[in-house]
Amino acid sequence: MKTSSKQKTFLLTALLTLTLSGCATVPNVQYGDAGSAKPMSTEFGSSDLQQIAASLVDSLITFPPIIELTAQKRPVISVDRVKNKTMQHIDTESITDTVRTKLIRSGKFRFIDRTTDSAAIEEIKTQQDSGLVDKKSAVNFGGQAGADFLLTANFSEIRQKAGSVTDVYYKFTMNLKNLRTGVLEWSDEKEIRKVFNKSLFGG
Amino acid sequence: MSILKLKHLILLALIALSFAGCASTSGIEAIAKVIPGDGQTELNKSIIVNNRSLASDIEITDIKSAFTGNMLKVQLSLRSKSRDTVALQYRFDWLDVQGFEINSNQSWKPFLIYGKETRTIQGVAPDPRAREFKLNLRDPDEVNTN
Numbered sequence: 001m002k003t004s005s006k007q008k009t010f011l012l013t014a015l016l017t018l019t020l021s022g023c024a025t026v027p028n029v030q031y032g033d034a035g036s037a038k039p040m041s042t043e044f045g046s047s048d049l050q051q052i053a054a055s056l057v058d059s060l061i062t063f064p065p066i067i068e069l070t071a072q073k074r075p076v077i078s079v080d081r082v083k084n085k086t087m088q089h090i091d092t093e094s095i096t097d098t099v100r101t102k103l104i105r106s107g108k109f110r111f112i113d114r115t116t117d118s119a120a121i122e123e124i125k126t127q128q129d130s131g132l133v134d135k136k137s138a139v140n141f142g143g144q145a146g147a148d149f150l151l152t153a154n155f156s157e158i159r160q161k162a163g164s165v166t167d168v169y170y171k172f173t174m175n176l177k178n179l180r181t182g183v184l185e186w187s188d189e190k191e192i193r194k195v196f197n198k199s200l201f202g203g
Numbered sequence: 204m205s206i207l208k209l210k211h212l213i214l215l216a217l218i219a220l221s222f223a224g225c226a227s228t229s230g231i232e233a234i235a236k237v238i239p240g241d242g243q244t245e246l247n248k249s250i251i252v253n254n255r256s257l258a259s260d261i262e263i264t265d266i267k268s269a270f271t272g273n274m275l276k277v278q279l280s281l282r283s284k285s286r287d288t289v290a291l292q293y294r295f296d297w298l299d300v301q302g303f304e305i306n307s308n309q310s311w312k313p314f315l316i317y318g319k320e321t322r323t324i325q326g327v328a329p330d331p332r333a334r335e336f337k338l339n340l341r342d343p344d345e346v347n348t349n
Contacts, residue, residue: 008211009210012211033311034308034310035294035308035309035310035311036310036311036346037292037310037311037313037343038343038346039313047310047312047313050310051310051313054312057327058325058326058327061271061272061274061327062274062276064271067271067272071272102329105306105329105330106274106329106330106331107330107331108272
């Protein structure tokens with residue numbers, strides 16, 4: 001009788017261990033959702049990037065003067081560097097890349113990418129000078145389209161700390177500047193607030 | 204022997220708890236289809252509740268859609284039935300006229316709704332082909348995988 005009850009307890013413990021370990025696999029690596037909105041810290045994260053890009057793109061393509069402007073043609077935009085005024089090292093080009101991708105996919109705008117210009121110059125030079133390329137199909141210098149608009153952006157943060165609470169406010173402002181007139185045709189901003197409360201237990 | 208029984212009970216409760224920890228709960232889905240050419244009329248408007256506790260806090264009171272330019276724009280009104288602030292996450296899925304999903308890499312977005320408040324969620328289609336959409340609402344606390 002004594003042994004059987006011991007055995008029972010052992011079995012139950014084994015079962016308990018199994019069920020507990022059921023949630024964790026070894027090694028503990030798994031694929032997550034790339035679109036997850038779970039904040040890990042008050043630092044700038046992937047969800048913040050996605051929220052900023054989605055909100056600004058939605059705002060731009062539904063702004064009435066922009067709808068009018070893009071109804072007949074697809075204006076050409078050049079993207080300026082983001083002025084990063086936060087305390088963090090953030091790959092701001094990644095934010096403007098996402099904005100640009102979304103805008104291109106909306107079918108309303110076309111873009112000029114100045115970051116790949118040196119490679120383009122190299123390619124055109126080869127086409128012109130190497131003697132390998134048929135002159136009739138070779139691309140000439142001076143044929144590229146000029147941008148109608150410049151997309152500029154500012155990124156700032158306000159960080160406050162009181163006791164165990166850290167409060168970070170992010171503001172991403174984007175402007176669309178008409179290069180012919182210098183007028184800002186559109187502007188909008190996305191605000192994000194992240195609050196971290198370092199609790200007494202854990203944290 | 205009675206102590207042993209108690210032990211077994213505790214163990215069983217622990218097992219049950221550990222199982223409950225793995226359970227994942229889906230949220231609320233709102234689906235609507237728009238008749239091409241006329242953004243204001245909707246077909247097949249439906250709300251699917253997969254999470255009763257979330258549905259007891261949040262109610263979708265209105266679904267609206269319109270075309271701005273050639274882009275489908277939608278708005279859903281949410282009413283909080285709770286006294287407390289409810290933290291939610293939402294994500295739009297967009298489908299074309301044939302029901303194919305467009306741009307499946309939509310991300311979850313956080314959304315706060317204060318007690319007894321009515322707020323709206325707006326979404327704009329990623330491209331002009333969208334004619335149908337689905338709003339997914341979920342409780343961030345009940346999401347296990349990131």
